[in-house]
Amino acid sequence: MDSKKFLLQEKDIPTAWYNIVADMKTKPRPIINPGTKQPLKPEDLFPLFSEEASRQELNTTDAWIEIPDEVREMYRIWRPTPLVRAAGLEKLLDTPAHIYFKNESVSPVGSHKLNSAIPQAYFCKKQGVTNITTETGAGQWGAALSLAAKHFGIELAVYMVKISYEQKPYRRSIMQTYGAEVIASPSMSTKAGRKIITDHPNYQGSLGTAISEAVELAMSTPNCKYCLGSVLNHVALHQTVLGLEAEKQMEMADEYPDVVIGCFGGGSNFSGISFPFMRHNFAGEHKTRFVAAEPASCPKLTRGVFQYDFGDEAGYTPLIPMYTLGHNFAPANIHAGGLRYHGAGSIISQLKHDNLMEAVDIPQLESFAAGVDFARCEGIIPAPESAHAIAAAIREAKRAKEEGKKETILFNLSGHGLIDMASYDRYLAGDLTNYDVPDAEIKANTDMLEKII
């Protein structure tokens, strides 16, 4: 555990986010209106999101977007975060590879989600919005937005997937301690919720349903906007703050990554760690590999189709060009709740389609084994989501050993697992299993999609 930290000062917190779309040779296909099939303009998004977030969502020209002072000020609560050379893990694996991780677990809510929660809440506040809504799966995003909303004096209602609401009461309590209202989804408070409760009385909820409920409440409440914690372009944009810091810190370590890894749910933390390094590939300066680590039970990047699909179950959102398993796909109840989402964002989907990045799928048991090894070597118990990135990093380090290569591996530790100990408990007791997704299930769900691409 002779691991070395690389620390920046507060003045080193980036002053601008990196908008990768501006530098992409092939731009992502446009987000479209499901009725007209026409590409959306920012104004079309204004009813749903803050105006600033809407403009960022569709900005394809500015590579750098300034971070407002009010946002940087709040970033300073915990940023910059450490970059760590994982010497303990290297020793365990007896690998010639150098393994680094960006430690986003040090935020007060325990994950990277606060990086986007703060600007989203700030942009709402700036235009006088009084209420916001959102959904949350495992609760990481909901906790982050609760803190940001409280800071900017905005009321927040969070639809929390019912099974998490019951299985992860601590995350619910965190949101309530920060002053947010938390509603188990599906609920009777929306049409979408009432319909699914009536049709399926014992339904335990899904991220797709919770998004539908949050969107519906925002659209039917005066002066209320909706915020989303992943998938969208402006969320990926905000998360680049972590990768830009990591870039400076790799310089301090006098290294440059051969492989960059993030776990993958909707894409927020993977985008954050990858995009700043990817621009050097675009410029021909490096040939870094980028690896998204998704759960084998929710394999949209490795086994999904590249197609237009809705972001939610009820079909309230615009159509997004994505690698998807279909918006009706019901992921198995794995313990990495933050990765249980049917689709990938439009930028990631285009990058994957153009072979500018890779994806691997990690079985649940492999992810927990990696998480326990990491905890014992590096001291930090990782979130079950982040454990997927660790598992992928371990695969790369073992490959480097076999090939006798001194490679440099960088992964993002998106959060700690202190609120997910019930999952570790079950893993240590031998109660967890892997989940396989039959081809037929993917085909059935994706065949239902309207073919636009």
Add this chain to the structure above:
Amino acid sequence: MDSKKFLLQEKDIPTAWYNIVADMKTKPRPIINPGTKQPLKPEDLFPLFSEEASRQELNTTDAWIEIPDEVREMYRIWRPTPLVRAAGLEKLLDTPAHIYFKNESVSPVGSHKLNSAIPQAYFCKKQGVTNITTETGAGQWGAALSLAAKHFGIELAVYMVKISYEQKPYRRSIMQTYGAEVIASPSMSTKAGRKIITDHPNYQGSLGTAISEAVELAMSTPNCKYCLGSVLNHVALHQTVLGLEAEKQMEMADEYPDVVIGCFGGGSNFSGISFPFMRHNFAGEHKTRFVAAEPASCPKLTRGVFQYDFGDEAGYTPLIPMYTLGHNFAPANIHAGGLRYHGAGSIISQLKHDNLMEAVDIPQLESFAAGVDFARCEGIIPAPESAHAIAAAIREAKRAKEEGKKETILFNLSGHGLIDMASYDRYLAGDLTNYDVPDAEIKANTDMLEKII
């Protein structure tokens, strides 16, 4: 939340701990053998503790004790920790006071306890010890020692107070994830445990009983030592690493504290934040006030007697000169489990007796109200224990406002409360109460003590 962090570099981690005993005009009374009534020598402690810890425990002459490289190396996982100007809290209180906190919650186990777990495990390892035992109440100390033991390759058995074992399963899981064995106390594995289970079949355990069990197992197991997370002099010594950092950081802020505050259970975090500043009082350079914040339900410093007493319930430990409520005192089941201990360490007790420090008692509801305010202002949900320090800091800031004084207040945020959310849940639901301790109960428990002082 425009709070400002003061950050040190790894090279600034102190190279020596501060042993306050060397500078005390009136030394603490000696720890004595209950049979012979003679002061203990280090050799008398060797069967129980590592030799190095035993020597440190009784060292009254060396003001500075070097921190071994192996310990500093592991401190670097999370140290140095930030010092934060709590501007959000100042604003809420509209106080002229400047409030600072040392943020020990950023350790991978979430509290300051790792500061002593590492050297205690290291000293055992250095002399070839293969097994250690300990007790834990809320689980903070047990989690810290589990990580340290794993790092140095030592087997650890933790006796966890039964009610916490059942109410705080996450902390149990953390210890198991790090590879420790966790036993609910009272247990059938020791004589002390069997006796109390037989006499009181539904007994939910106490820290005093868990210490008895851990000590008994250590004494009856070959090559096994016992480690304690608070109360003892060598634990206070190790914790000074946090106060020494805070001293440098207050210099960076160009301020010096008028008041230094820590919550108080056995004394470990209070000693850590206080002793380095206290030496400047001893030298006549400052007149800082030092305030220990204890729970009203366990008021040893404010209402206990100054007397020799056992550190555990069964009477296995040596006799320690302490402010105590009697080793049979059964504290109410408050949610700050780490503060439910009947006595204070010998150094603190002497300092209190000599009026070199103060103590206040905080009712449970006031502590949680302070915790929620702090979470909303500063973003970090504090451990219920640490919330007592926050409550005391708020009292001081309000007093400063009434008196119109621009005072500088420093408190130690000993840990975060992410694993204690069930307690916040109950507080927010209005289910918690205060607990008063009748004078008669204190008198009955302390009258039983043999009068040696």
